[in-house]
Amino acid sequence: MTQPAAPIKFYSMHLSGNAHRVLLTLRALDRPFELIEVNLRAKEQKSEAFLQMNPFGQVPVIDDNGTVIWDSIGIMTYLALRYDDGKLLPRDPAQFGQIMAWLGKTSGPIAYGMATARRINLFNAPADIDSAHAIAHDFLHVMNEHLEGRAWLVGGTVTLADLACYAYVAHAPEGGVDLKGFGNVSGWLAQVEALPFFAAMPKAKVGLWAE
Ligand SMILES: N[C@@H](CCC(=O)N[C@@H](CS)C(=O)NCC(=O)O)C(=O)O
The missing domain is CATH 3.40.30.10 (Glutaredoxin)
Known part of the structure; x- marks a missing residue:
């Protein structure tokens, strides 16, 4: 090793x-x-x-x-x-490509949707919350559909795709994005949180988590 x-x-x-x-x-x-x-x-x-x-x-x-x-x-x-021994990033070309596709989403709808909405609420970032919410919802709809009948984003076990997408989806409520309608996404978040090596990002009391 x-x-x-x-x-x-x-x-x-x-x-x-x-x-x-x-x-x-x-x-x-x-x-x-x-x-x-x-x-x-x-x-x-x-x-x-x-x-x-x-x-x-x-x-x-x-x-x-x-x-x-x-x-x-x-x-x-x-x-x-x-x-890694090939588990987190399988060298199988199809799985590798699928993982890269999800990693790419972190610089697209995850960044401009959930992450931007959170930055507005958490750090007063100058951005448009309605546009961030629309991008977040479109992404979550697709992710929720994709996770129908699947435990992980790619293949039968956790990969970089899951680790990359987790934080901003889990913390979407900080940006005012409700995950309640996305049952498959919530189930997948719970799967990631149950991993033995999981460590949480601190929760901020803003957006839907405000007291
Ligand atoms: N695409 C970069 C984004 C990095 C990024 O936006 N980092 C933020 C924190 S989440 C930062 O350092 N912001 C401070 C700054 O831009 O001055 C990545 O995935 O690492």
């Missing part, structure tokens, strides 16, 4: 769903890592030192003994190819 030469440095922010999918991947692979919380409010991600690692000035980033990778999807793919 390949082991990192030293604990993998993982630059993260505890409320970032992009970082959370990397956290789940590191935990699924059971490799040692050192979590470094980046203070986004203090703009640490725009410091000269951080920009040397990620010129886009964003978390997540990993440094695996000098190999620096930024962007959650780049990181997950790197980690799976380097440390």
